[in-house]
């Protein structure tokens with residue numbers, strides 16, 4: 001338990017050795033510019049004449065950046081504020097109260113942990129973050145019973161929030177179907193059977209140039225919907241790291257590896273990382289929508305043709321995740337390369 005970064009980092013003046021990255025992986029001191037070209041999609045325009053343009057913008061952003069942001073998405077601001085502040089309250093609780101939820105057992109549907117991507121064996125480059133992870137496959141009311149009882153209203157608000165995010169993901173995936181020329185409802189069942197809600201907490205760090213909150217990686221599932229208030233997310237674009245500007249109450253949408261496969265490479269899963277800062281704890285509320293473990297992931301028939309042959313081998317979602325968990329430590333930050341034909 002004492003290994004939670006939020007438990008010990010207040011008392012340190014320097015970054016402990018095991019958190020210092022090898023030189024080539026460090027974010028360094030040179031400022032990373034914010035990328036001003038990542039599209040912000042106004043979902044209010046979907047119902048009217050703007051629909052075609054919205055879909056095209058989403059498609060182009062997914063090809064060029066692998067991410068875009070959405071506003072007027074229909075999830076109430078009070079609900080987003082409520083989820084964010086309850087998650088903050090959770091991390092602000094005394095270490096003993098959080099200890100109950102701490103677990104290194106990856107099969108648990110709910111747990112608090114630190115350093116998922118840095119096995120104990122590796123002595124360098126641990127991530128400067130703690131994570132609260134909720135995993136569910138729908139419908140899954142009983143899983144909520146394993147979530148924190150404190151702060152009061154946590155279960156209720158996070159439960160409502162997760163359900164709203166799931167609805168938003170379905171709307172977005174229908175628009176993506178339109179853009180790809182895939183039949184509507186393609187993602188309606190097995191391909192979106194699972195939902196993970198991950199709360200990343202990055203405490204202030206004495207020297208952000210030496211560490212990362214989250215090392216470079218791609219997300220393995222279908223779609224990411226991320227809520228944030230403070231800056232810290234960067235993507236690797238056009239050969240360099242660029243910053244993503246947080247927009248209050250927007251959701252950042254990310255294409256994941258298994259959607260890249262289904263789209264036959266038309267949509268790109270973005271390599272991204274999170275940096276820390278010296279003054280404020282940053283939180284990101286991350287929702288991953290993904291397939292059932294048994295789903296076979298392969299390019300959709302509608303996106304493949306003689307002139308556009310399959311680029312990826314079929315694989316079950318479960319097997320993809322196993323490959324991913326090894327490959328995520330490598331320079332690609334994902335297992336996509338291993339499936340290329």
Ligand SMILES: O=C(O)CCC(=O)C(=O)O
Pocket residue numbers: 198200214219228232233272273274283284286
């Ligand atoms: O905190 C962030 O902005 C990124 C987190 C992330 O990439 C993840 O949880 O997969």
Ligand SMILES: [Fe+2]
Pocket residue numbers: 217218219272
């Ligand atoms: Fe990620």
